[in-house]
Amino acid sequence: MGQVTVLGAGSWGTALAIVLADNGHDVRLWSHRESYVKEINEHHTNEKYLKGVSIPANVKATSNLKQAVSGSKEIVLVVPTKAIRDVCRQLVDVIDTKVTITHASKGIEPETYKRVSEVIKEEIPEELYNAIVVLSGPSHAEEVSLRQPTTVTVSSENLEIAKSVQDLFINRQFRVYTSPDLVGVELGGSLKNIIALGAGISDGLGYGDNAKAALITRGLAEIARLGTSMGANPLTFSGLTGVGDLIVTCTSSHSRNWRAGYKLGQGADLEEVLEDMGMVVEGVRTTKAAYQLSKAEGVEMPITAGIYSVLFEEANPGDVVDQLMTRIRRHEMEDLTNILDEKMKD
Numbered sequence: 001m002g003q004v005t006v007l008g009a010g011s012w013g014t015a016l017a018i019v020l021a022d023n024g025h026d027v028r029l030w031s032h033r034e035s036y037v038k039e040i041n042e043h044h045t046n047e048k049y050l051k052g053v054s055i056p057a058n059v060k061a062t063s064n065l066k067q068a069v070s071g072s073k074e075i076v077l078v079v080p081t082k083a084i085r086d087v088c089r090q091l092v093d094v095i096d097t098k099v100t101i102t103h104a105s106k107g108i109e110p111e112t113y114k115r116v117s118e119v120i121k122e123e124i125p126e127e128l129y130n131a132i133v134v135l136s137g138p139s140h141a142e143e144v145s146l147r148q149p150t151t152v153t154v155s156s157e158n159l160e161i162a163k164s165v166q167d168l169f170i171n172r173q174f175r176v177y178t179s180p181d182l183v184g185v186e187l188g189g190s191l192k193n194i195i196a197l198g199a200g201i202s203d204g205l206g207y208g209d210n211a212k213a214a215l216i217t218r219g220l221a222e223i224a225r226l227g228t229s230m231g232a233n234p235l236t237f238s239g240l241t242g243v244g245d246l247i248v249t250c251t252s253s254h255s256r257n258w259r260a261g262y263k264l265g266q267g268a269d270l271e272e273v274l275e276d277m278g279m280v281v282e283g284v285r286t287t288k289a290a291y292q293l294s295k296a297e298g299v300e301m302p303i304t305a306g307i308y309s310v311l312f313e314e315a316n317p318g319d320v321v322d323q324l325m326t327r328i329r330r331h332e333m334e335d336l337t338n339i340l341d342e343k344m345k346d
């Protein structure tokens, strides 16, 4: 077993460090804050991000990025997507051997509409890495850190290296699949956060399971619509990183996106909600990116547009639900829409 460096000591970075440590790897966990480093090394805890969890002794934390990556061939990048560019820029000066970069962050960059692997590719010169891999799927850090059964998928343009990352992480509680569809895996994991905000809003408004099932199903339809327009395999969205991650985030109070939505549905103000959370709510930024992208691509995403108007245009959540329910009548399956419309003309 070798050395693996995890960058980002929040909930997910710490949980993944625990998986890697359980597999016998020497894990270096980088946090940009010395106070967390001290807590992890001295008390083997990270109370803010993973309450009550004991971190194995073979996880050593550091706030020195150069020390963290020195000699490591495996880098796992788990900072919020808004920090990815900045951390990559810092990495360029300290990587000292050819590395595999696996990221586990879920988001799309507003304005550039870039996926995380594209941002990494843009910032880190090709000669410094073998491949960029994404790890995604239905996986709350709180459950992974308690060694509860979890399944995820890794994907890369280089499937052989994706398989080597599968080997790195897989164990009896953490089952890892591979997929060749990097675009679909990254988009599924990112776009589900928008729908999770919507599911939270619906619950906060007091709506029931029917509304949630509708959001998950119609949300999946618009995720797949945008995803396929960007080159993803539509089948990926019926897998772990599509419907799997949608279910886990839309139905769980572990989800920060669901929790943020819930408070918005109850009438709270976005800024206050984000401040109280103290952890990243990726769906807010991704809603902006996906809304802009759907306009640029000419792809219809009514749920995303509704959530955008709640987050950024002060729309009333109840009115948005009303608008969604009274949209023009449609066939459920879009390919049928065209066929049936043609038939009506006959």
Ligand SMILES: NC(=O)C1=CN([C@@H]2O[C@H](COP(=O)(O)OP(=O)(O)OC[C@H]3O[C@@H](n4cnc5c(N)ncnc54)[C@H](OP(=O)(O)O)[C@@H]3O)[C@@H](O)[C@H]2O)C=CC1
Pocket: 008, 009, 010, 011, 012, 013, 031, 032, 033, 049, 078, 079, 080, 081, 083, 086, 087, 104, 105, 106, 107, 139, 140, 141, 142, 278, 279, 280, 282
């Ligand atoms: N939590 C989960 O269950 C899962 C999360 N993810 C994804 O993983 C990614 C990280 O999320 P998660 O760990 O949950 O987030 P958290 O909010 O729990 O933690 C974020 C961590 O990143 C650090 N950080 C923030 N900005 C920077 C920066 N500029 N440079 C270095 N470090 C920074 C934070 O430090 P500080 O304390 O100083 O703010 C904190 O340690 C997200 O994209 C999320 O969607 C994916 C699957 C599961």
Ligand SMILES: O=C(CO)COP(=O)(O)O
Pocket: 106, 137, 138, 139, 140, 141, 193, 196, 245, 248, 249, 254, 255, 256, 257, 258, 280, 281, 282
């Ligand atoms: O991505 C996640 C689970 O798969 C975590 O979701 P939240 O960021 O909403 O907590």
